[in-house]
Amino acid sequence: MSEQQIVLASRPEGRPTRDTFRYETIELDALKADQVLVETLYISVDPYMRGRMNDARSYSQPFDLDAPIQGGVVARVVESTSDLLTVGDTVVGMLDWATKSVVDAKQVRKIDATLAPVSTALGVLGMTGMTAYFGLLDIGNPQSGETVVVSAAAGAVGSIVGQIAKIKGARVVGIAGSAEKIQYLKEELGFDEVINYKTEQIGEALDRTCPDGIDVYFENVGGAIGDAVLDRLNPFARIPVCGAISGYNEQADLGPRVQSKLIIARARMQGFLVGDYGKRFKEAAEQLGKWVSNGELKYEETIFEGFEQVPDAFLGLFDGSNTGKLLVKL
Numbered sequence: 593m594s595e596q597q598i599v600l601a602s603r604p605e606g607r608p609t610r611d612t613f614r615y616e617t618i619e620l621d622a623l624k625a626d627q628v629l630v631e632t633l634y635i636s637v638d639p640y641m642r643g644r645m646n647d648a649r650s651y652s653q654p655f656d657l658d659a660p661i662q663g664g665v666v667a668r669v670v671e672s673t674s675d676l677l678t679v680g681d682t683v684v685g686m687l688d689w690a691t692k693s694v695v696d697a698k699q700v701r702k703i704d705a706t707l708a709p710v711s712t713a714l715g716v717l718g719m720t721g722m723t724a725y726f727g728l729l730d731i732g733n734p735q736s737g738e739t740v741v742v743s744a745a746a747g748a749v750g751s752i753v754g755q756i757a758k759i760k761g762a763r764v765v766g767i768a769g770s771a772e773k774i775q776y777l778k779e780e781l782g783f784d785e786v787i788n789y790k791t792e793q794i795g796e797a798l799d800r801t802c803p804d805g806i807d808v809y810f811e812n813v814g815g816a817i818g819d820a821v822l823d824r825l826n827p828f829a830r831i832p833v834c835g836a837i838s839g840y841n842e843q844a845d846l847g848p849r850v851q852s853k854l855i856i857a858r859a860r861m862q863g864f865l866v867g868d869y870g871k872r873f874k875e876a877a878e879q880l881g882k883w884v885s886n887g888e889l890k891y892e893e894t895i896f897e898g899f900e901q902v903p904d905a906f907l908g909l910f911d912g913s914n915t916g917k918l919l920v921k922l
């Protein structure tokens with residue numbers, strides 16, 4: 593059977609479309625020494641990939657035009673010339689968006705499929721869980737009784753952030769974009785308050801839900817939501833800046849200047865990248881695994897089925913079509 597890959601067909605201006613992507617049939621090379629042939633099981637679609645579609649300086653290299661898009665993938669080994677991996681092993685790595693790939697065995701990491709569903713290696717026990725863990729605990733440092741606000745609260749990172757903040761004894765206010773998400777966050781995850789930013793006036797809603805001000809704001813979206821939060825910070829508030837998805841498809845996203853707001857609150861706003869915490873991934877994986885297995889940390893996945901769904905799944909991130917981690921299952 594012929595295999596397929598998805599390449600970047602054009603650099604999007606503004607919001608990507610299906611024409612941003614092109615499917616190609618591929619011939620796979622024979623395995624060299626220390627390589628594996630892997631069959632893709634799950635593909636992770638992530639907001640940061642939008643940035644890599646631009647030809648602009650950033651923290652990661654732009655995707656090349658007409659070359660395969662790469663992202664987080666969970667796959668099964670179907671052939672191996674490596675001592676590290678055997679046929680049947682499940683692995684995770686940064687791989688091409690393809691139905692099968694030939695890769696160096698060192699390019700992937702074996703996962704223990706008996707511990708948790710393998711898809712969690714791309715979500716709560718993978719990059720998104722780590723992002724929530726380090727951004728919230730290292731930079732946000734929430735204390736018992738403090739008010740923590742998180743945007744994109746029903747998404748992959750946000751839903752974990754809110755729950756870890758609850759574990760630490762904070763009062764948690766989520767911001768999300770649909771009635772179903774509000775219900776999920778309140779009833780399933782135990783958030784104290786949730787704001788629907790699409791139907792409520794964000795400033796008024798923050799005043800109502802955060803009567804004692806905001807001590808930690810976990811920033812996932814930027815834009816008008818971030819602006820409204822900055823006006824309501826308590827002294828010495830902390831703002832881990834994880835993402836700013838509301839601006840990823842914008843040419844220019846102008847907002848108020850933040851310096852005075854940070855001075856007034858003596859607040860600390862810090863961008864971070866999960867990759868900077870590589871040396872501590874083991875610590876996070878162990879803690880997240882414990883919380884998941886004892887039921888303190890719940891996770892949700894929105895799964896699109898089939899390789900032909902990958903572009904639509906990616907575009908769905910910008911429509912809020914996901915609750916929890918957005919994945920494509922092949």
Ligand SMILES: NC(=O)c1ccc[n+]([C@@H]2O[C@H](COP(=O)([O-])OP(=O)(O)OC[C@H]3O[C@@H](n4cnc5c(N)ncnc54)[C@H](OP(=O)(O)O)[C@@H]3O)[C@@H](O)[C@H]2O)c1
Pocket residue numbers: 638639640719720723744745746747748749750767768769770773812813833834835836837838839864865866867909910911912913914915916917918
């Ligand atoms: N710094 C790092 O190392 C790092 C690592 C991973 C992720 N991130 C960032 O973290 C954020 C969340 O990533 P994720 O993977 O967990 O994605 P996600 O939250 O699962 O999915 C994106 C969500 O963003 C919301 N959204 C989309 N457009 C929006 C807009 N214009 N205004 C407000 N909300 C909007 C949607 O939910 P609604 O229905 O609520 O609108 C959507 O479900 C992203 O900004 C991402 O870039 C950073």
